[in-house]
Amino acid sequence: xxxxxxxxxxRSYGWFGAAAYxxxxxxLAYRAAKGKxxxxxxxxxxxxxxxxxxxxxxxxxxxASVGETTAVIPLMRELRRRDIHVLLTTGTVTxxxxxxxxxxxxxxxxxxPLDVRPAVRRFLDYWQPDAAIGVESEIWPTTLSELRRRHxxxxxxxxxxxxxxxxxxxxxxxxxxxxxxxxxxxxxQSDVDAERFRDLGAWPVIVSGNIKVDSDAPPCDExxxxxxxxxxxxxxxxxxxxxxxxxxxxxxxxQRALKxxxxxxxxxxxxHPERSDEIEAMLVEKGLVVARRTRGDAIxxxxxxxxxxxxxxxxxxxxLTEVAFVGRSLSGDGGQNPLEPALLGCAVLSxxxxxxxxxxxxxxxxxxxxxIVRDAEMLAKAVxxxxxxxxxxxxxxxxxxxxxxxxxxxxxATLKGLEPYISPLSVKAKLEPRGASQS
Numbered sequence: 001x002x003x004x005x006x007x008x009x010x011r012s013y014g015w016f017g018a019a020a021y022x023x024x025x026x027x028l029a030y031r032a033a034k035g036k037x038x039x040x041x042x043x044x045x046x047x048x049x050x051x052x053x054x055x056x057x058x059x060x061x062x063x064a065s066v067g068e069t070t071a072v073i074p075l076m077r078e079l080r081r082r083d084i085h086v087l088l089t090t091g092t093v094t095x096x097x098x099x100x101x102x103x104x105x106x107x108x109x110x111x112x113p114l115d116v117r118p119a120v121r122r123f124l125d126y127w128q129p130d131a132a133i134g135v136e137s138e139i140w141p142t143t144l145s146e147l148r149r150r151h152x153x154x155x156x157x158x159x160x161x162x163x164x165x166x167x168x169x170x171x172x173x174x175x176x177x178x179x180x181x182x183x184x185x186x187x188x189q190s191d192v193d194a195e196r197f198r199d200l201g202a203w204p205v206i207v208s209g210n211i212k213v214d215s216d217a218p219p220c221d222e223x224x225x226x227x228x229x230x231x232x233x234x235x236x237x238x239x240x241x242x243x244x245x246x247x248x249x250x251x252x253x254x255q256r257a258l259k260x261x262x263x264x265x266x267x268x269x270x271x272h273p274e275r276s277d278e279i280e281a282m283l284v285e286k287g288l289v290v291a292r293r294t295r296g297d298a299i300x301x302x303x304x305x306x307x308x309x310x311x312x313x314x315x316x317x318x319x320l321t322e323v324a325f326v327g328r329s330l331s332g333d334g335g336q337n338p339l340e341p342a343l344l345g346c347a348v349l350s351x352x353x354x355x356x357x358x359x360x361x362x363x364x365x366x367x368x369x370x371x372i373v374r375d376a377e378m379l380a381k382a383v384x385x386x387x388x389x390x391x392x393x394x395x396x397x398x399x400x401x402x403x404x405x406x407x408x409x410x411x412x413a414t415l416k417g418l419e420p421y422i423s424p425l426s427v428k429a430k431l432e433p434r435g436a437s438q439s
Contacts, residue, residue, distance in 0.1 A: 038093055044111040047122030051108055056432055057425035058085040060129035062112055066311075067337055068135040069095045071158055071212045074411050075133075076107055083429035084422060087127055089113075094273070094311050101312040102219070115140040124150060131421050136160050144182050153184035153421055157414055158211045160189045161196040162334060163355050169200050177201030187417045189410075190359045206417050209410035210339070210360060217343050218315030225319050228306075231299040232265060236387045238323040239267040241314065241341065246331030248279045250376040252286050255304050257380045262387060265299065269308035269317050271327060271336065276309035283307075318344040322393055323386045325349040325379060335361065339407075342369055342400035347386050347393050349373055363407060369400035 063069040089112035113119040180202040188194035240251040288304040291297035324341035335354030348370035364370035
């Protein structure tokens with residue numbers, strides 16, 4: 001059974017009945033085998049809590065993966081500043097690790113329950129959230145229906161609707177309207193996203209901009225950055241980050257094409273680090289010398305590729321270069337977030353398939369801080385040009401900083417939209433005694 005088929009059947013449980021529920025077992029086994037699940041915490045996926053619920057108001061925030069988790073870190077910190085407890089659920093091991101690294105024990109982390117009625121009801125019975133906030137594009141039919149039945153408002157923040165998703169929902173307009181109409185509020189990234197959510201039945205819908213712009217720069221240990229910079233010793237470097245299958249081969253082609261002319265070092269950071277063994281094997285087969293972060297390998301003059309196979313260290317990898325290609329845009333589809341490299345002083349390169357981050361790329365390209373490449377040859381030429389043209393590279397870097405500053409403000413707009421929901425909880429938190437617990 002494919003993960004997509006099992007996931008569809010499980011998520012459709014609310015419509016198609018209890019026959020779908022046995023599919024949770026093979027789905028959990030499949031995801032665990034793929035490295036997406038923490039085997040020791042699989043009970044959480046069935047709604048069994050592994051931590052105590054604190055006393056007082058609690059907001060449930062669901063962020064599916066790493067990008068969404070990073071995006072809402074400032075929002076979660078703001079809720080905690082107001083004495084509102086935050087229950088964060090994520091769907092993958094990598095996103096859980098990011099939450100642990102960036103937030104520690106300031107929020108409660110659990111893996112999100114499968115969208116089947118027994119799991120969702122068990123989860124909600126225990127945690128009793130006062131509000132539920134989804135991030136970007138998370139719509140779970142059974143969960144949404146259960147929240148509505150319990151009069152718990154569900155809000156979608158930083159909401160986006162890709163071209164493909166919008167076309168699919170349009171074919172099932174009545175179903176879309178029934179689901180999106182259950183949302184208490186949608187806070188969309190752009191006017192285009194807002195119009196699509198309204199067309200599918202969501203109301204009210206407001207526009208905030210992309211809250212990822214308001215996130216802090218990815219952190220790093222400066223001593224580790226200095227350690228690797230000394231090993232690189234002035235060599236020209238470029239990074240290929242958040243790469244998907246096929247893009248690592250393209251990065252290898254660029255490295256092989258340019259190394260003889262520039263002594264180039266490639267910093268390669270796959271979107272899914274669990275693929276690193278197969279990526280290394282491919283690079284070695286192509287005659288490239290690989291140093292891996294997880295092994296503590298030194299970067300020597302002979303090293304061709306520094307393989308960033310860790311979680312939560314993008315701040316390190318981007319600080320080792322001034323030119324970054326952002327993946328899932330040449331052989332993948334939808335693109336990845338270009339704002340982190342722009343924020344950290346990189347000229348941004350990307351393939352053309354960036355529909356998930358269309359507005360961000362439009363602004364960066366219009367400002368001159370990002371360039372779109374069509375294929376591997378064009379990417380190699382762009383990398384070579386930028387590494388050998390200081391004026392052009394620094395101009396793109398400065399434009400990126402300016403673009404990011406102009407795009408800020410989404411967090412403030414999001415908090416303003418959430419105010420009717422979180423202000424009463426903040427007051428409640430101040431009035432109720434602390435130190436108690438509830439289950």
